[in-house]
Amino acid sequence: MSYFDAASSAPLHPVARQALQASLDEGWADPARLYREGRRARLLLDAAREAAAEAIGCRPDELVFTTSGTRAVHTAIAGTLAGRHRVGRHLIVSAVEHSSVLHSAEMHRNQGGTVSEVPVLRTGMVSPDAYAEALRPDTALACLQSANHEVGTEQPVAAVAEACRAAGVPLLVDAAQSLAWGQVEGGWSLLTGSAHKWGGPSGVGLLVVRKGVRYAPQGPADERESGRAPGFENIPGIVAAAASLRAVRAEAATESARLRELTDRIRARVPELVPDVEVVGDPVRRLPHLLTFSCLYVDGETLLHELDREGFSVSSGSSCTSSTLTPSHVLKAMGVLSEGNVRVSLPLGTPAQDVDRFLDVLPRTVAAVREKLGAPASAPVVTVQDDSLVVNALGKRCPIPVIELAKVITDVPVGGTVRVLSDDEAARLDIPAWCEMRNQEYVGEEPTEGGTAYMVRRKAP
Amino acid sequence: MSYFDAASSAPLHPVARQALQASLDEGWADPARLYREGRRARLLLDAAREAAAEAIGCRPDELVFTTSGTRAVHTAIAGTLAGRHRVGRHLIVSAVEHSSVLHSAEMHRNQGGTVSEVPVLRTGMVSPDAYAEALRPDTALACLQSANHEVGTEQPVAAVAEACRAAGVPLLVDAAQSLAWGQVEGGWSLLTGSAHKWGGPSGVGLLVVRKGVRYAPQGPADERESGRAPGFENIPGIVAAAASLRAVRAEAATESARLRELTDRIRARVPELVPDVEVVGDPVRRLPHLLTFSCLYVDGETLLHELDREGFSVSSGSSCTSSTLTPSHVLKAMGVLSEGNVRVSLPLGTPAQDVDRFLDVLPRTVAAVREKLGAPASAPVVTVQDDSLVVNALGKRCPIPVIELAKVITDVPVGGTVRVLSDDEAARLDIPAWCEMRNQEYVGEEPTEGGTAYMVRRKAP
Structure with missing residues (x-):
């Protein structure tokens, strides 16, 4: 049994388990109450906040605990867009952000805001210059992950933060994938994280809003967590999250x-x-x-x-x-x-x-x-049409269209073309990627009945 | 040590602790993944949902887990108001709902919606007739708690649900205080609860939306929990919540x-x-x-x-x-x-x-x-003005104004009046309440320099 998917969720760290169990006895009470059980719960919560803030590199009063990394991202984006709505309604994200960021951006767009998506290089990295070019006078917020969750590429956060600072735009860093490994460097303004990604318990995220960032909590009022994270505090989870972050950092x-x-x-x-x-x-x-x-x-x-x-x-x-x-x-x-x-x-x-x-x-x-x-792809449906071999892969799912393309490419002379008809969304990405890998020329795509035709020209070997 | 504040938060039930510990080993993985750790997490989540649904009296696919009772209420109100916005923007709440309901109502009002607050009798109970009278053709949602969190009074949910059903209006029941004791009766449409109120862990709430209720999730899209509760699922907490609900019900x-x-x-x-x-x-x-x-x-x-x-x-x-x-x-x-x-x-x-x-x-x-x-209240500042004894309690906090009133009431003849000047908000409630308790006549209030004057007429003993 080898679990190789820590980026989805890390197994619970022994220190998290220990801290969770140890705080179950005292962490259940309402930390807003003044009697002894409440005071003890408050002490646990305060200590966890201090420990987490130290690990993140912020002041304790800049950090609140949320119920997940996703919730922290949703909250951070909504709160900053609202707090800075007078500046404008322009939001910048990279094209490779986590879905929680992209879905927040989508909602902002649906509500009449504008969103710029900064493209990435083939390595998955944004170019700081491309990011800086997206900054506008009406930019309310810029978002950039510390490292990508699918391919692991680290982003140039410090350089982008510098460009944002020069433009007076706050930068939100989704640090969910990197917090286990160290602090996020550079002059970021907001930061989010998720405990279960570093071996902490599920049900705990964190949101840091640096002093001075204009921030307006959205949603119904709630006094807890500086008004930024409604709902009764999950103190045992929070204690376990903070303790395990320290433990993981030590390793x-x-x-x-x-x-x-x-x-x-x-x-x-x-x-x-x-x-x-x-x-x-x-x-x-x-x-x-x-x-x-x-x-x-x-x-x-x-x-x-x-x-x-x-x-x-x-x-x-x-x-x-x-x-x-x-x-x-x-x-x-x-x-x-x-x-x-x-x-x-x-x-x-x-x-x-x-x-x-x-x-x-x-x-x-x-x-x-x-x-x-x-086997199933062994007999591609092939016809010849206007000097081009046509592979009809309609109705066939990835990777069949690419397999059928690979099978017939040597059937056309050098300079000849293959048209692959496909209605599978993956073909749009994978046929050009295949051409790059196999040194064939990708010509382009055009709509066709029931799908899309992707044209590939055979190159000299 | 006697902890007498279960209504704020109940100590963790032994069954909750047991279930939490038992599920830490398998509950950390992502239930959306298809590998074995994910499948096991999914099984735990499905089983917990079935157990909770059975305890609530609903279908498993009507119930989602949220991160708190407060979050469940916020979500339920926002989702139903949005889902039924074509009907209108009128919301009904009772005057004694939990702050999570009232703060949602306040936000709705700030966004241009209308809110009716149904008053309660002196026992804290709403009258079903008064509630029914608040229903209008443009009512999108009605809210009523199952029982009050501060005084324990049970609300006539079944009768109010009947009136709502007749009017075609969904009724949301905040059942946070009563779920430990049994199912909520009557034809409610939505229901919310909070695990730490019944001895479950903190960090888990639940939201039931009956089939057929028009409901539109708000906020950025997220696939989890039927799109109604974003963020990574806290499965150990959820398992503990469901197990302890069953255990508590058995007792x-x-x-x-x-x-x-x-x-x-x-x-x-x-x-x-x-x-x-x-x-x-x-x-x-x-x-x-x-x-x-x-x-x-x-x-x-x-x-x-x-x-x-x-x-x-x-x-x-x-x-x-x-x-x-x-x-x-x-x-x-x-x-x-x-x-x-x-x-x-x-x-x-x-x-x-x-x-x-x-x-x-x-x-x-x-x-x-x-x-x-x-002692500090032993010398009320008293003056006589237009046949009325005036007690100047400005700047003094509850219960001093009432204490000073009580001290001087026998200084005026039967039929004579005492004016209590106070700038303490509690006096508005407590001076009339004192009159009722001590059989004195409360005449009314009027603004005065620096506060309010409360007039009390001495009755025959």
Whole structure:
């Protein structure tokens, strides 16, 4: 059993469990009450806030506890947009933010606000210059994650914060993926985090609003947590969150180096062991425990299922693993292959032999999935039309359209074209990505009856 | 040590603790993931939902878990007002709802909606007829608590639900105080609850939306909990909440009868043991474990402090115990005395001898507080003006104005009047309440320089 999906949720850290259990006896009372049980609960809450603030690098009165990282993000964006509505209604996000940020942006747009989405390089990183160019006089808020949750790429937060500061715009940093590893550097204005990502309990997030940021809490009034997080405080959870953040930070230096070695090993070995693989994300500026690769001609859902049977729990940004059958917006924004996508994120303490076993299991698992998929796609429906070979992959899901394209590309002469008809959303991302990987020319797409036609021109080998 | 404030937060039930600890090992993973850890988390979540739904009396797919009762109320009101905005923007609440309901109503009013506040009888109960009269063709939502959190009075939910159903208006029942004791009867449409009120963990609330209610989730999109409660699910907390609700219900029949005896004893004995006390709330239609009384000439904060020193943790709706220095809106709506207010709410398993000790300690504690207060108030500033004795209590806090009034009332002849000048908000409630208790005639109030003049006419004894 190897759980390799710490970026979704980390197993509860022993210190979190201990702190949770220890505070159940005193953490249930209302910290607003003046009797002894209330005073004890208040002491626990105050101590947790101080510990968390120290770990984050802020003042205790700048930090409130929310009920999740998602809630912290929703709250931070709504509160800052409202607090700065006189400045304007322009919001900036990167194209690879967490869905909690993008869904907040979508709501803002639906309510008449404007949103700029800063694109990323193929590594998943925003360029500080591109970000700075998005800043406008009516920008109320800018958002940038500390590191990407799907590919691990670290963002240039300090440089972007500097540009924001120069423009007088507050920068919100979603630090959910990086808080275990250290403080977020640079002059950010707001910061959010999520305890279950660092081995704390679920049900606890945090929101930091630096003094001086214009901030107007939204929603019905509630006195708790400086009016920024309504509802009765989950004190045992909060105590466990703060204690485990400190514990994880104490291990961070050694574990970070050790896990980086392991993820470096996977990044290097996978392309050697598995043909037709693209390792994505920045190779250097990245989280120590996380890496992502995509396997051509592989159905992500089947691969995850087979890896699960082999005892490996990983996640995927492939379209077939999402409820909406669209590939991950992160991979899309990066322009990289999404089919057969695998994200590996190692929890603290992952033994090296688990990684070795993964490298042992992966090649044959991928090969088996490819073999299984080869059969149904073995007879592409091919016609010739105006000098172009047409592959009709309508009604077929990722990775079949790409597999059928790969099968016929050598059937046309160099300079000849293949038109792939597909109604699968993943094809829009994966056919160009395949062309890049196989050194073929991607010409473009056009609407066709029942779907889209993707045109590929065969290059000289 | 006797904790008598279960209505604020109940100590963690042993079953909640057990279930929490047992589910920490499996409840940390993301239930949306398809690998084994995710599937196990999903099983826990599904089982908890079924157990909670059975206890509430609804379908599992009608129930979502929120992060607090407050959040459930905010969500329910916002979602129903939005879902039914075509019907109109009229909201009905009772005057004695929990602050989470009233603050939602306040926000709705600030956003241009209209709100009707249904008054209550002196017992704290709404009249079903008065409630029905508030229903209008443009009413989007009606809210009524199952039982009041400050005085324990049960509301006629079934009758009000019937009237709402006839008018085609959904009724939201805030059942936070009553869920431990049983299901809410009648044809309600939405229901909210809070786990830490029944001995479950903090950080878990629940929201039921009956099939057929037009409901539009507000805020940024999030797939979890049917799109009604964003953020990563706190599964150990949810499991503990559901398990403890079942456990508490299993004890409810016997504990309810036993605690009712104890609270009946306090209700009967306090007025015998302590002079000048008003026991408030419905004597019969009330929660089994909760009672409230107010003590004339007593400063609530000092009384709570003294009771805490004696080992009793209780709460109070007196103005001096609130951060805003205004008396509880519930006591105000009932028109009862707020000074020296004490709420006793017994947790499950409260031993009878703790109650006896409370009855032993209370009379001398109240007497001591009164003696202490008598001294500073011993020389009321009295002048005669237009046939009326004027007591200048400006700048003096509750209960001093009432104490000074009581001191001078026999200085005027029968039919003569006393004008009490006060700038304390509690006087508006407590001077009329004192008149009612002491059989004096309350004439009315008028603005005066620096405050308000309250006029009292001495009646024949």
